[in-house]
Amino acid sequence: MENKKLGFGLMRLPHKDGQIDYDETCRMVDLFLSSGFTYFDTAYAYEEGKSEMAARDCLIKRHPRDSFTIATKLCKLDDQSKMREELSVSLKRTEAGYIDYYLLHALSHRNIEAFDQQDIWGFVKKAKEEGLIRHYGFSFHDSPEFLDELLTKHPDVEFVQLQINYADWEANGIESRRCYEVARRHHKPIVIMEPVKGGALANPPKEGQDLFKAYDPKASFASWALRFAFGLDGVLAVLSGMSDYGQTLDNCRIAGNFVPLNEKEREILAKVQSMYAKSKEIPCTACSYCTKGCPMSINIPGIFKARNIALRNGALEAAKKAYEEAAKPGHGASSCIACGQCEGICPQGLKVISLLKECKAFFGH
Numbered sequence: 392m393e394n395k396k397l398g399f400g401l402m403r404l405p406h407k408d409g410q411i412d413y414d415e416t417c418r419m420v421d422l423f424l425s426s427g428f429t430y431f432d433t434a435y436a437y438e439e440g441k442s443e444m445a446a447r448d449c450l451i452k453r454h455p456r457d458s459f460t461i462a463t464k465l466c467k468l469d470d471q472s473k474m475r476e477e478l479s480v481s482l483k484r485t486e487a488g489y490i491d492y493y494l495l496h497a498l499s500h501r502n503i504e505a506f507d508q509q510d511i512w513g514f515v516k517k518a519k520e521e522g523l524i525r526h527y528g529f530s531f532h533d534s535p536e537f538l539d540e541l542l543t544k545h546p547d548v549e550f551v552q553l554q555i556n557y558a559d560w561e562a563n564g565i566e567s568r569r570c571y572e573v574a575r576r577h578h579k580p581i582v583i584m585e586p587v588k589g590g591a592l593a594n595p596p597k598e599g600q601d602l603f604k605a606y607d608p609k610a611s612f613a614s615w616a617l618r619f620a621f622g623l624d625g626v627l628a629v630l631s632g633m634s635d636y637g638q639t640l641d642n643c644r645i646a647g648n649f650v651p652l653n654e655k656e657r658e659i660l661a662k663v664q665s666m667y668a669k670s671k672e673i674p675c676t677a678c679s680y681c682t683k684g685c686p687m688s689i690n691i692p693g694i695f696k697a698r699n700i701a702l703r704n705g706a707l708e709a710a711k712k713a714y715e716e717a718a719k720p721g722h723g724a725s726s727c728i729a730c731g732q733c734e735g736i737c738p739q740g741l742k743v744i745s746l747l748k749e750c751k752a753f754f755g756h
């Protein structure tokens with residue numbers, strides 16, 4: 392069964408000599424389109440605008456405008472004058488003419504009051520009337536109750552972007568299932584982000600790997616996660632941040648030959664899900680939203696990744712090596728001055744300060 396829900400996330404594009412590799416990106420884009428997929432996702436803030444520019448040069452200038460849809464995100468929601476400027480920059484950078492899916496980025500109960508004061512809803516409505524955008528929605532990291540409140544207050548919202556994957560389906564703090572059900576109840580198409588949980592589900596715990604491999608030695612671990620997401624009803628796109636041609640090929644094949652999970656496979660997935668529920672790993676998705684504003688330039692996701700290597704497999708030497716690479720002198724876990732910037736922005740709601748203290752205690756500096 393073919394599945395057209397695969398979406399191309401332009402946030403982790405291939406790099407060469409410190410720049411986005413346009414040749415490789417063009418090949419990936421062409422493969423994606425020729426495989427019958429159409430949804431591309433970028434953001435004003437990805438790679439400081441270079442992602443939107445890559446969308447222009449590798450996609451928009453090279454393919455008919457009606458052969459794809461493009462989504463981008465409004466990130467500065469706390470200042471009315473900057474909103475218009477940001478949308479206009481996104482349109483200029485992409486040269487798309489209009490944005491198909493425009494997202495208010497990362498709404499939560501922590502920021503909504505300030506955003507409401509800036510009339511974000513009036514802004515997107517007007518942009519739609521002016522033909523600058525076709526549809527508006529929001530990306531969301533908060534409770535199902537708050538999602539329900541937002542969608543009740545703003546029934547005109549046309550779609551929502553939610554963090555959904557099998558590991559987070561019942562997880563406290565994310566609650567993928569309940570958020571999904573709220574969106575369905577409000578009849579909103581859903582864009583799924585983090586279907587592979589920032590890559591973590593491509594490398595599940597050892598016992599999970601054994602279960603998957605015993606059932607189907609050929610299937611990649613990521614394919615289990617993608618099939619779970621593809622199998623959900625009411626989904627507009629399942630975003631995968633693609634970073635090389637091989638990964639794009641794999642994703643297109645999984646979606647192109649989509650087979651819904653059968654009962655036995657659902658049982659296996661439920662077992663692995665409970666392994667994640669018991670896991671002590673830090674649920675960082677490596678989105679890097681926290682790093683830009685860190686006054687000590689701490690590579691927070693890199694440090695958490697190193698800690699997770701030890702927590703997942705007890706691979707102490709590999710964890711230490713990863714930590715030394717991530718925690719450059721003066722920028723390790725011990726450099727944190729507890730300013731709290733990262734905790735205010737982390738979509739996963741991580742207690743970064745205390746987690747860094749744990750990392751410092753574990754790695755010794």
Ligand code: SF4
Nearest residue numbers: 685727728730731733
């Ligand atoms: S709390 Fe620590 S890690 Fe977070 S932004 Fe401040 S200095 Fe950086």
Ligand code: SF4
Nearest residue numbers: 675676678679681737
């Ligand atoms: S700590 Fe939070 S904001 Fe930072 S990379 Fe991880 S998930 Fe993203």
